[in-house]
Amino acid sequence: MAINLSLAGAGVLQALVYLLFIRSVDLYEREALRYVLPVFIWGFSVAVVFSLLFNTLSAVTLTEVASVDQRVVSFVTAVFVAPVVEEFWKGLAVFIVFLVSFVVHRRRGVVEFSGVMDGIVYGSAVGFGFSIVEDLLYYAQAGPETFVVRRLFGGFAHAAFTSLTGIGVGLIPWVRYRSLKVLLPLVGLGGAMLLHGTFNFMASVFGPAAYVVLLFVLAGYAVLIAAWLWVERRVIRNELRDEVGGSISAAEYGILPTYFRRTLYYARLFFTGHPIEWHRARQVHAAAVDLAFTKRLSRISHAAPQEYRLRYLRGRIAEHRGAGASVYEP
Template sequence: MSSTIAGIGVLQAVVYLLFIRAVDLYEREPLSYVVAVFVWGFTVAVFVSVVFESILQYTLGVMTSARFAHALTAVLGAPVIEECAKGAALFLVFLFSLLLARSRGEMEFSGVMDGIVYGSAVGFGFSLAEDLLYYVQFGPETFVVRRIFGGFGHAAFTSLTGVGIGLVPWVRTLPAKVALPLLGLVGAMLLHAAFNLTATLFGALAYAFLFLVVLAYLVLIILWLAFERRVIRQELCEEARTGTIDPREYPLMPTYFRRKLHYARLLSRGRFGHWRTDRRVHAAAVDLAFTKRLARRSGDPARRERVERLRERILQLRGVSVGEPEGL
């Protein structure tokens, strides 16, 4: 029975992970990156947190009572240690993405949604490992309650760090590039500390606070997806006028579900070649839209060069075989 409960908890974390990646409608992050930060959260971040929190609590316990030392560690120490341990994975992924961008010209970690995906992934891994430790200490009831009510907690906290890092490519000045990740990390620490303080003082009432945090997290996702849709519509309007994008295909680009319906129609009619080409054209067009916006915001010459390469790629793909949008 106990192994079944633990197995369901693991399955829940995997479902959460796949869900948050799927919510990134327009430019999904590589699954290998997402899994890597999840594993970091489950292993490295938890190990580092347990070691340093144990040292801190022992040190404070020498100077004060064990109960007060535990409370101080939970409210002041744990948020700093855990958010730094989780945030380290996001900084590493960003640096790796930056190195690849210099060779390929393609930045995998850019924008609010990317930060939310990676921040959530490392948070899901950390939360699962932490809850399994609680299972061993306090039994299945505690594990089930934490899984049901707190599964998105660490994801929401660390997403703030991810958002700060994800906005770095969108700003030009060095002070802003340094300040945004730090502000995101501090925000994650403060939100985490507020939750732990509420839990310390009011117990289960902390989950009501966490509900509001997760609600804000979901609203942020919805708002950024709406922003991305607007960017696609605005940036590709010019491309449709100049002929890079087929004007008949342009209405498909900003709407994820219309594109999926279009692909389903092609598959149902056995037009597999058109299906493959259209998917590539549309993916390159969405990439072009975001790259154009980033090129203007960042002023990076490499991004302007990538804009031209993407235009050439779209024209080449369309020249090979262009699937005509249906039902428009």
């Protein structure tokens, strides 16, 4: 079946908009696109290719070797095989980006991938990449109506599944014991497979009712995201309190924990013709937020002493400040 390029392009654009939206929800420590985009690309390339290969091999094995009825093969593949295969290959991207970011930034004083929100961003990125190609394959097989329905109602499905893997990986720096550092990613991966399998079971047995279940799942994520952002805000407030008068001013401390006050401050600088101060303030504040999370993580983990990282971040704040960054005035 021929694919309407305009409709397919709209689907790809939708996936990119979803990706940028999820990244923007990470209010306090937004992930760099140089990490997010490769994960998205992995989703629609490596993850799709290997998942299609193993899913097909499994279906052929069940059909030819076990002589299973084709309807049963489709059900078993969708409910038991595809969730395991697809979540493994999508989750692998999340593990890789965590390791790469950890190695690259460890000596620079910043843990780039840490926490629930980061896990959701990376898990969603690979999920959005995977889902657009999967939906295009459904388009080729079942027509544009199926493609539109899957895009409108299921565009967040794979993102929701793999976000559980991302959360498990993102919590590694936040737990003290090595056993938990190993267990949490495995629990997250297992949860992603289970949620994926449950959704596919609902879709196979009850059809569109699966999207109702997905809606409740997304509502749960919204609550989780709000709770984690509250945790991050408390971390920033608590950890930067003793930096006042040193790395940051009292006025800066007043706006740093509150995303919207910071945003209004940046807007005021930018639209009143102070682009240099706007850029400098953003750099100073980003380094201060990194300092807050690094201080918190240094007390939680049993990693090597991180005092040198704290000194590095304080030095980076001073370097970005230069001759003196603008300070918020109530």
